[in-house]
Every structure is written in C-alpha cells, then in structure tokens.
Amino acid sequence: MQNLQHSISIKLIELVKREYSLDIDYETAVLEKPKKEEWGDLASTVALKISSKAGHSPADIAKKLCFLLNNEEFTFTFNDVVYPIFEKIDFAFPGFINFKFSVPYLLNYALELSSKGLNVKDQKRPNISLKIALEHSNVNPNKAAHVGHLRNACIGQFIERVYEKMGHDVNVQYYEDDLGVQVSTSLMGTMELKDINPSDYEKFDHYAWDVYAKMESLIVQDENLQKKREHLMQRLEDSKDEISVEQSKLADRILKDQLVTFGKLDFDYDVIIREKDIVSLGLWNRAFEKLKTNPNVYLATSGPSKGCWMINMSGDKNEDAGSLISDSENQEEISVQEPLGGGRVIEEDKVIVRSNGVPTYTGKDIAYHMWKYGLLGLDFYYRELDIGTQKKILWTTSSEESDISKDVSFSKNDYVIDVIDVKQTYAIDVVRASLSYLGYTSEAENMTHVNYGFVYLSPKTAEKMGIDTSDGKTQYAMSGRKGWGIKVDDLIEMVDSKLRAEYGDFKNVNDVRNGAIKFEMLRYNTFQDIVFDLDAALSLNGFSGPYIQYTHARTFSILEKGAFQEIDFYSLPTSLHEREVAVLAQLAKFSSVVLEAAYEFAPNNLCNYLFELAQKYNTFYNELPILSSPQEEKKVRMAITESVKAVITEGLFLIGITAPNRM
RNA sequence: GCCCUCGUAGCUCAGUGGAUAGAGCAGUUCCCUUCUAAGGAAAAGGUCGGGGGUUCAACUCCCUCCGAGGGCGCCA
Numbered sequence: 001m002q003n004l005q006h007s008i009s010i011k012l013i014e015l016v017k018r019e020y021s022l023d024i025d026y027e028t029a030v031l032e033k034p035k036k037e038e039w040g041d042l043a044s045t046v047a048l049k050i051s052s053k054a055g056h057s058p059a060d061i062a063k064k065l066c067f068l069l070n071n072e073e074f075t076f077t078f079n080d081v082v083y084p085i086f087e088k089i090d091f092a093f094p095g096f097i098n099f100k101f102s103v104p105y106l107l108n109y110a111l112e113l114s115s116k117g118l119n120v121k122d123q124k125r126p127n128i129s130l131k132i133a134l135e136h137s138n139v140n141p142n143k144a145a146h147v148g149h150l151r152n153a154c155i156g157q158f159i160e161r162v163y164e165k166m167g168h169d170v171n172v173q174y175y176e177d178d179l180g181v182q183v184s185t186s187l188m189g190t191m192e193l194k195d196i197n198p199s200d201y202e203k204f205d206h207y208a209w210d211v212y213a214k215m216e217s218l219i220v221q222d223e224n225l226q227k228k229r230e231h232l233m234q235r236l237e238d239s240k241d242e243i244s245v246e247q248s249k250l251a252d253r254i255l256k257d258q259l260v261t262f263g264k265l266d267f268d269y270d271v272i273i274r275e276k277d278i279v280s281l282g283l284w285n286r287a288f289e290k291l292k293t294n295p296n297v298y299l300a301t302s303g304p305s306k307g308c309w310m311i312n313m314s315g316d317k318n319e320d321a322g323s324l325i326s327d328s329e330n331q332e333e334i335s336v337q338e339p340l341g342g343g344r345v346i347e348e349d350k351v352i353v354r355s356n357g358v359p360t361y362t363g364k365d366i367a368y369h370m371w372k373y374g375l376l377g378l379d380f381y382y383r384e385l386d387i388g389t390q391k392k393i394l395w396t397t398s399s400e401e402s403d404i405s406k407d408v409s410f411s412k413n414d415y416v417i418d419v420i421d422v423k424q425t426y427a428i429d430v431v432r433a434s435l436s437y438l439g440y441t442s443e444a445e446n447m448t449h450v451n452y453g454f455v456y457l458s459p460k461t462a463e464k465m466g467i468d469t470s471d472g473k474t475q476y477a478m479s480g481r482k483g484w485g486i487k488v489d490d491l492i493e494m495v496d497s498k499l500r501a502e503y504g505d506f507k508n509v510n511d512v513r514n515g516a517i518k519f520e521m522l523r524y525n526t527f528q529d530i531v532f533d534l535d536a537a538l539s540l541n542g543f544s545g546p547y548i549q550y551t552h553a554r555t556f557s558i559l560e561k562g563a564f565q566e567i568d569f570y571s572l573p574t575s576l577h578e579r580e581v582a583v584l585a586q587l588a589k590f591s592s593v594v595l596e597a598a599y600e601f602a603p604n605n606l607c608n609y610l611f612e613l614a615q616k617y618n619t620f621y622n623e624l625p626i627l628s629s630p631q632e633e634k635k636v637r638m639a640i641t642e643s644v645k646a647v648i649t650e651g652l653f654l655i656g657i658t659a660p661n662r663m
Numbered sequence: 664g665c666c667c668u669c670g671u672a673g674c675u676c677a678g679u680g681g682a683u684a685g686a687g688c689a690g691u692u693c694c695c696u697u698c699u700a701a702g703g704a705a706a707a708g709g710u711c712g713g714g715g716g717u718u719c720a721a722c723u724c725c726c727u728c729c730g731a732g733g734g735c736g737c738c739a
Contacts, residue, residue: 032681034682035678035681035682035683035684035685036682036683039682043681043682045680045681048681048719048720049681051719052719057719058719092682093682094681094682094719094720095681095719096681096682140739177739180738180739181738181739182738182739230737304737305737307737308737313735348665348735350736351736351737353737354737355737356737358737360736360737360738360739361738361739362739365739422667422668422733422734423733423734423739424734424739425667425734426734426735427739453668453669453733454732454733456732473732474731474732475731475732477733481738502701503701512701523676523677523687524675524676524677525676525677527668528668528669528676529668529669529732529733530675530676531675533675536674536675536688539687539688540701541687541688541701541702542686542687542688542701543675543676543677543686543687543688544687544701546701547687547701547702549701550699550701550702551701551702553699553701554698554699554702556699557698557699558698558699561698562698600679604676604677608677608686611686611687612686615686618702618703619703619704621698621702621703622694622700622702622703622704623703623704625697625698626698627698628697628698662699663699663701
C-alpha cells in the first residue's frame, strides 16, 4: 500500500516534468484520501496545485494526467496471473484525479491481511531496529492511580505496541518518584494520622490516597509541620537513613497495589526506575558534575533563588554550550558565576538544586535522561519484581550490589519517548535544554515528549465525587493533594457492575470492561484536555470499544457456522455490491492509518478507523445475507468477514484491547 | 505581564489548504418466526465564536477582537 502510493507519486512527478517542464516536490505529488468513498480510494490534487505555473486550467491538466496514467501499467500478480490494480483513474472538477481500486486488488489485499496480518515498516527509519525507552504511567508511590494516570498508561501502551509492530525494540519504564515533597507528606501521614487505618481499606493504595489528602490539608496550615516535612525530605535522600528505609517499604507497598490495578487492565512494564537509586548509585552526582561546569548552569548568589543551582531557560543561551569541561581544577570558579547577561530575569530559570542541597525532581530527571542514553557511564543494578500482575518479566532498579544482573540493562537507548501530561512541558524542556547544553544535541532531538491533555471532571461527575461545584465551572481538575479524583479501581468496579446489570454475568466481562475503559481514554485527540464524565464513560453503545468488540464477536459467530473457502479469482463477479466494496476499501486503508497514528502519536486515528470499519461491516451485514447467499458470493462475503475479524483483532490489540469471540 | 491550547449540530467530539463540513449521544419514525438488536435504516438538527487578510481554493494559514482553560514553583 505504502509502496504503491509512493510509486504513483513518483510517476506523477515524472509526468508533470515531461508534460509541463515543471519540477514539483514530493509533497505536491503526495496522494490523499478522498473525503467520500464514491470518489475513489486515492486522490491527487497535483493539477490544482500546478495549474497557475503550468498555464493550463486544472481540469485540462487533470484530464491529461488521467489519460497518461491510464496508459501506465499498475498491476499485481496473484497465482501467476496479472491483474490491474485500479478499476479506473478519472478526473473530477475542478481538477481532482481519483483512483479507484479494482475488485481483485481489494480482495487480494483483504486476503493477505487475514492470512499474514498487518505488515507495517517504519518508513522513516527503514531496516533499523531502534532501542526505545518509553516512559509512562509514573504514578507517584503515595496514592492510588486515578483516571488521569489511566489516560497516560493507555497512550503509552498504544505507543509501545505500535512501535514494536514497526520493528523497534521498546522497553517500558515506570518511573517511581520515591523522593521529594509528595512522598514525605505521605510518610508523615502514616506516622501521625492515627484515625485513618489500613485495615479499613480493601487496598493499601486507597488508604494512602486518604492519608495523603488529609496530611496535606494539615501541613498547608501549619508551619511547624512544613518544617518537619522538609527535614524528612532531606533524610530521605540518604538511602541508608532508617527513615528512608521505612519510606521505601511504604512506597513498595503502594507501588505493588498500583501494579495490581494496572494489571487488571493488561498493562505491562519492563522496569521500575526508582528515583532513590538515581541518587544512591551516584547517577545524580555524575550528572551534576557535568552540569556544574557548563556555562548555562550557575549558582544563584542573589535574588529569590539565592543559594540554588539554576539552569538557564530564559532563551539567552550561552555560546559556550556544549563544551564539556571535565576535571577542571578551576571548577568552583567556573561554576560559581553570576547569571548570564547581568540584569537577566533569573526567575525564568529553573532550579535544579534547592538551597538546602537537595536536587529537585527536574534535576534528577536530567540525570535519568542522561542515563537513558547511556551518557553517564553508570548503570543501575536490577532485580526481578514478581508480583504476578503481568505477562512480561518485570525488573526494578536496585542499589544492592548483590542484585547485579549482567543480562539486563535498560540504558543506552537510541530513542526516548516520554508520555507526560501537557502541564509538565516546561520541565521536559529543561531536560532537553540540558542535554543540548552538554553537547548532546542528537539525544535532545531524539527525545519526544508525548504531551497529552489533562483529564478534568465534568461538573456532574465532580459533584458525585463530593467536590463543591457551586462556583459553576465547566470542568474540575483532579487533585491528589485534595483527594479529588476517580480512582481506576473504582471505575473498573462501576463498569463491571453496569455490564452485569445489563447483560448478566458473562465470561468475557473483563475484556469488554477493558474495551470500554481504554477506548474511552483514547478516542479523543491526544493533545487535548478531556472532560471526563462518568455517564459517557460507562456508555457501551455507538462510538465505543464494546461496539467494535461486538462486531468482532459477530464475525466470529458467522465464521464458526460456515467454513472459509478459497476464492477463485477467475470467476469473480466484475463488480461487487457497494456494501462489500465499502468494507474492502476500508480494509485497504489499515496500514496507512496505523503508520499515521504511530508517527503522530495519535491513537484516536486508529479508534476512528476501527469504528468506521465496524460500522461499514454492520451495514453490510444487515443488508446482505452471508451464509445463505449463492456459492460465489458466499465465498467473497466470508473472505470479507474473515479479514474484518483479523483487522479488528489486530487494531484493537494496538490500542490495548482484546477481542473476545463471544459477548 | 510573557507564553501555550481550545471555541464546529442541544451535548461529547472528528475534520493537519481542496469536492455538498461528518460521527456518536439525546430526541422523532421504522426493522428481530431470517447469520449475535451491545445491531441496522430514515428524517431532523450548522452564521465552523465575531471581524479583517493571504489564496484558483480557508473550519484549516496570518492578524485582530471576544470567550474558556493551562504553563511561567526551592511541587511534580
């Protein structure tokens, strides 16, 4: 499919050059999908684009190019017989060139999809298998996952699966932020709040959810508690400190429960990266040594950030960026410099080390990213973490030398993808800027921030969660600190009970529930904020996962009743019913949709595609008999059914959803 | 103050310079003695926030105004 489109574009460039002596770029000749299927399967607007330069009307050019294209041999071979690829290539006013696939081509394509599966190659990096570090989920180990985290995980899993499909080696990293303010608050809460008890909760992470919100509300209004927390936070940095050991146990317990939740929804991870290990194994120090000597990193000697190590983010980049000054005896002199440009507004710059000497999250994130690319010359120790929640082997970083594993490493990646919400764009930019300051420009470029939009609650849903909605806002932000949000476990519970209420207790309820939840998370434009409404999320009809799953179950049921038979291409009817053609044409788009969704990090494109496919199949199904139709028609209809089943199964898999045979 | 995103049918959203702007939900009317009705069909629903501009062609690009949300923490 991709190769075909490519060769047509090349041919168009050639013809335009020959007929009109014009050199056009590839972009001008690239084919698009016509808006309406009756116009064709592919279209070119090249005539419209070149008409003024060529000095002819678009219609004349289109007519001429059509004539020439019709004289070209666009064919494929099946069982040693040559067939035309196109049924027709014609022009349409004001100057479109429309290509319509032939029946044999469409059927052959559909048959290949069901027999061989989807075949997509990464055309941007042909024949290269990249090692990709994909960071997603990253729930802080101090609370249960909520629907915001869920959107993150769903997008992450799509990227994992689609990039694996394109032939890359993706390792999924779950970053555990087990240092800093949030976990300190939670640790204090478990020690001080005697009225909240784990035994009152089904899951420990739910207990932690309440503890965190309660403790935060107390700290906000009490300076002594704030000081206490800061002291605690400093002690956590030393992994040998008994309080730090205690905190690690707490984080482990919460992490385990989070993984149980994600396990229910079939999310898999390769490694848990613990922030604490970044510090205790010296990764942070190694990174800081490099940063300190860089002209864009400085110790603030005045202003509100006095005593902090800052990184230049004001746009006024220092020219010496990239020169690595190592082992310099003058290190102190170089590093303790005045902010660049004298009167620059240093408030725009980013603190990477607090005045008390504790690095910020962003600081450690720089070290983490340098490690991802193998730029620190250091690696973690790893040990297996088997808690029975996933299919892949799960590793966790470790500081214990006894956990050294020679066989496994998640460092030295070629490419880095971070699924992190849009609000953290600035922090990610700091990491990227740091890499380029240090001279790692290609690493900075190979780092992609998939910045998905925030998940808000609709007023109705917010009210249900006990949030005060008297201010009449159109959306309400979830907040761990305030304890506002819909926990993933609770959402699962709600969808399960709705399914059971409507359809009884059936075998594949987990598949359908996951389909409903994941599809809901992925059906919107990734970069846009979504306003989550419980009633809409619980919908099992229309543009939803279960609708597509249901269509799949329907194909299974038909295939079960009538055996699939070889199609004799010689005896194919010259034209098929329009409902059959509509399904076949939709099937033919599969690989290009998948590729586009992958490059744009846009799983919603795939959601739309699968929904349309299911719609077209259902229309076909309702209008035409399959099992009771005459022999030759039956063969074609069974082949279509077989192919739809294969494409739905594979397409749903890419968005993390299973396709049960019965519903 | 500086920067970013959004505004399309009653609601939730597609539509990445091209042809008559499309779905789902809600509401109306039909279709199960026939392959899974979690389905299908039909009708209805629009000043693409307002105003300028660029272009053969603008929902799409640029400017401006109005409205909504977000970022610029020694939070992450």
